[in-house]
Amino acid sequence: MKSLIAEIPLSKIKFVLLDMDGTLLDKYFDDYFWEHLVPEKYAEKHGITFGKAKEELLKKYKHHEGTLNWTDIDFWSRELNLDIPALKEQIRHMIEVHPHVEDFLKMLRKEKKKVFLVTNAHYKVLDLKFKKTAIGKYFDDTITSCEMGYPKEMPEFWHKAERRLGFDKKKTLFVDDTEDVLRTAKEYGIKYIIHKAKASSKVKPKLSKEFEHIFDFKELM
Numbered sequence: 001m002k003s004l005i006a007e008i009p010l011s012k013i014k015f016v017l018l019d020m021d022g023t024l025l026d027k028y029f030d031d032y033f034w035e036h037l038v039p040e041k042y043a044e045k046h047g048i049t050f051g052k053a054k055e056e057l058l059k060k061y062k063h064h065e066g067t068l069n070w071t072d073i074d075f076w077s078r079e080l081n082l083d084i085p086a087l088k089e090q091i092r093h094m095i096e097v098h099p100h101v102e103d104f105l106k107m108l109r110k111e112k113k114k115v116f117l118v119t120n121a122h123y124k125v126l127d128l129k130f131k132k133t134a135i136g137k138y139f140d141d142t143i144t145s146c147e148m149g150y151p152k153e154m155p156e157f158w159h160k161a162e163r164r165l166g167f168d169k170k171k172t173l174f175v176d177d178t179e180d181v182l183r184t185a186k187e188y189g190i191k192y193i194i195h196k197a198k199a200s201s202k203v204k205p206k207l208s209k210e211f212e213h214i215f216d217f218k219e220l221m
């Protein structure tokens with residue numbers, strides 16, 4: 001298979017939409033949180049083994065994947081009877097920005113692009129991550145799926161996002177590490193789409209068969 005390496009004409013792009021988790025920030029934080037810390041606390045709470053807890057949780061995660069519930073940490077607090085925001089706070093030191101992200105964001109500012117953060121993350125998580133990192137200041141605006149009422153996997157999200165942010169989809173670049181999200185954005189008509197193949201510093205990147213990809217933002221500079 002020919003690998004799809006992103007060749008994007010930045011001069012034709014006016015608007016840049018960026019996903020947060022896995023794209024700008026290391027997804028290791030989220031993976032560790034849902035696959036390790038939550039099962040550990042869930043096992044303690046229910047007096048079951050870590051393995052059993054993980055098995056039960058994976059079923060629950062799967063069931064809500066791609067929905068608004070999945071993105072809603074208050075939903076998960078209720079569903080699992082655990083204080084999810086407090087647990088995230090506990091490991092905030094693990095939140096990391098991917099290499100060259102800040103340089104890329106600085107370049108976009110310099111080139112006078114309109115830069116938007118477009119995330120499925122809950123506003124409480126967004127808040128935590130903006131406090132821990134220095135990326136918040138680079139965005140003209142930020143929208144969450146919570147606020148739009150739909151996850152990015154659904155076309156309704158994009159209709160509302162366009163109305164709210166006022167981007168021109170023919171002059172827009174969108175980068176995300178989730179292929180289902182990229183597919184919806186592409187069908188909606190976002191012209192330049194890039195898959196961020198290296199989402200976590202600890203997991204081998206999976207290459208998309210459909211979309212051009214980057215491993216690192218230095219490839220777009």
Ligand SMILES: [Mg+2]
Nearest residue numbers: 019021022177
């Ligand atoms: Mg992501």
